[in-house]
Amino acid sequence: MSEITEERGLLEVRNLHIKFDISKPFIHRLLNRAEKTYVHAVRGIDFSIRRGETFSLVGESGCGKSTVARLLSGLYQPTDGDISYQGTVLAEASREQRQYIRRRCQMIFQDPFASLNPRWKVDRIIAEPLVLFGMIKNREEGRQRVGQLLEQVGLAASDMDKFPHEFSGGQRQRISIARALAGEPEFLICDEPTSALDVSVQAQVLNLMKDLQDELGLTYLFISHDMSVVSHFSDRVGIMYLGRLVEVGTVEEVFNRPRHPYTRMLMDAIPSMDVIHKERTPVTGEVPNPISPPSGCAFHPRCAFATDKCKQSTPAALDISATQQVACHYPLSVS
Numbered sequence: 061m062s063e064i065t066e067e068r069g070l071l072e073v074r075n076l077h078i079k080f081d082i083s084k085p086f087i088h089r090l091l092n093r094a095e096k097t098y099v100h101a102v103r104g105i106d107f108s109i110r111r112g113e114t115f116s117l118v119g120e121s122g123c124g125k126s127t128v129a130r131l132l133s134g135l136y137q138p139t140d141g142d143i144s145y146q147g148t149v150l151a152e153a154s155r156e157q158r159q160y161i162r163r164r165c166q167m168i169f170q171d172p173f174a175s176l177n178p179r180w181k182v183d184r185i186i187a188e189p190l191v192l193f194g195m196i197k198n199r200e201e202g203r204q205r206v207g208q209l210l211e212q213v214g215l216a217a218s219d220m221d222k223f224p225h226e227f228s229g230g231q232r233q234r235i236s237i238a239r240a241l242a243g244e245p246e247f248l249i250c251d252e253p254t255s256a257l258d259v260s261v262q263a264q265v266l267n268l269m270k271d272l273q274d275e276l277g278l279t280y281l282f283i284s285h286d287m288s289v290v291s292h293f294s295d296r297v298g299i300m301y302l303g304r305l306v307e308v309g310t311v312e313e314v315f316n317r318p319r320h321p322y323t324r325m326l327m328d329a330i331p332s333m334d335v336i337h338k339e340r341t342p343v344t345g346e347v348p349n350p351i352s353p354p355s356g357c358a359f360h361p362r363c364a365f366a367t368d369k370c371k372q373s374t375p376a377a378l379d380i381s382a383t384q385q386v387a388c389h390y391p392l393s394v395s
């Protein structure tokens with residue numbers, strides 16, 4: 061996608077790539093004369109996220125959403141491309157800058173059962189980043205701050221002396237959020253933060269996240285496969301397909317006036333959107349294998365409008381408006 065902000069974003073991603081080497085061991089390859097095998101998980105994406113907004117990434121399973129989250133949080137190193145935070149390119153950041161960015165960018169994972177150490181009391185779980193970033197002088201100060209953080213996420217300060225297994229799923233996700241807030245972050249990467257929770261609890265956790273955003277001026281990258289959650293929670297949306305962004309726009313643009321056939325297909329799959337799109341886009345098939353993505357536009361094997369041009373050349377991002385871009389040779393017209 062081309063530059064989408066009129067101002068520099070808090071976070072900027074340029075031509076981001078990552079491929080995972082899933083080759084068999086060297087000796088095995090030597091005997092079989094096989095080449096190395098890569099999964100092309102992210103294949104050149106660009107986007108900016110402005111301070112205070114919620115930018116969501118959506119797309120079918122395996123399109124690379126979680127890999128983008130892990131690249132942004134530093135868990136993976138890109139094969140190519142840049143990630144800049146407040147104008148600092150991560151790969152060129154000094155030790156101090158890295159430490160600052162690590163504190164200011166935090167990640168909330170999908171599964172609060174797996175992301176909290178079951179052998180630690182809540183006190184220690186939440187205090188760990190406070191100690192790591194040198195934000196407390198002694199244990200007493202730590203307990204006081206942990207109590208404040210627990211209350212900020214709707215739990216009781218006295219909960220700090222319990223173990224994670226003593227809490228429900230929703231409460232555990234609140235503990236994860238308190239832990240993420242400990243370093244006083246400004247940017248939270250939320251990878252399916254509510255999809256492991258019961259529907260009734262999901263809304264409570266999303267409301268908490270929204271309140272915290274207003275209160276603390278947080279910026280969110282939000283990853284979800286639930287389009288109704290995305291439409292309520294986001295300002296802008298990026299649609300991913302097989303490691304690429306195929307459309308970016310405001311929620312209003314992407315949900316009401318999708319211009320990429322793939323976005324339209326996702327919207328048509330939401331029952332309540334039938335009213336808006338009277339004619340469904342006939343698309344069939346499955347997501348191709350990211351080990352050998354199709355040539356040209358990766359969506360062409362499933363697209364009813366594909367021509368030879370779509371098979372041969374990768375479409376560049378086209379500006380539809382100041383906020384909406386689509387990477388398609390034949391963008392849909394708006395009815």
Ligand SMILES: Nc1ncnc2c1ncn2[C@@H]1O[C@H](COP(=O)(O)OP(=O)(O)OP(=O)(O)O)[C@@H](O)[C@H]1O
Nearest residue numbers: 080082099101120121122123124125126127128350
């Ligand atoms: N560490 C890894 N090693 C090899 N392949 C990987 C690795 N991590 C992700 N992949 C592959 O990269 C592709 C993108 O995966 P990713 O988890 O980012 O997709 P996703 O859109 O988040 O899917 P989901 O919604 O199912 O979580 C998939 O084909 C996945 O199998």
